Amino acid sequence: ETGVTQSPTHLIKTRGQQVTLRCSSQSGHNTVSWYQQALGQGPQFIFQYYREEENGRGNFPPRFSGLQFPNYSSELNVNALELDDSALYLCASSLIGSGKAYEQYFGPGTRLTVT
């Protein structure tokens, strides 16, 4: 069973640029959720993708967008980067339809630094 993987592990961008983060879900899972974890804080829900469509969104502006592909992998895109976007971005996969959609398996995260 393959776990959740994320790439890249670290990234440095300049304010105003755009960034794409990638996530491969655990084998057999059909849902991907993205979280932002600022330094010293708990993860905050950004959005979830199921069947290639957004399936719930947290309190994040539209410049945070995502995609899910037919193989259930996912991308998180952030446009017009701001300094406050510096954080650890976590991806989690789960299986809607199993009765255990609450069981989310997290990847190691991508550390984004905006300068």
Place this chain on the structure above:
Amino acid sequence: AQSVTQLDSQVPVFEEAPVELRCNYSSSVSVYLFWYVQYPNQGLQLLLKYLSGSTLVKGINGFEAEFNKSQTSFHLRKPSVHISDTAEYFCAVSPPRGSASKIIFGSGTRLSIRP
């Protein structure tokens, strides 16, 4: 809406001593409750969960937690800690129903073990 409060941002304890990490939640509907652990530079790992039934739940690495509905608490305990338990611990909730399995996290408690 749900929220989670972790009352202690840092908890220092000596090795082999008992520890309790406190968590209170607020919700107008029934919720599922979780404790996650995050080791340095890693993603989140599920320690244990409460869905229903027995209020005392046991997890991995010798941790257990007790759900108290009247006090809306879900405190995490371990009778004897080890150096390897040094990590950040997050209490979290999610509604039991709803296709978007949004997990709401507390701000975390840093557990530091002294030899």
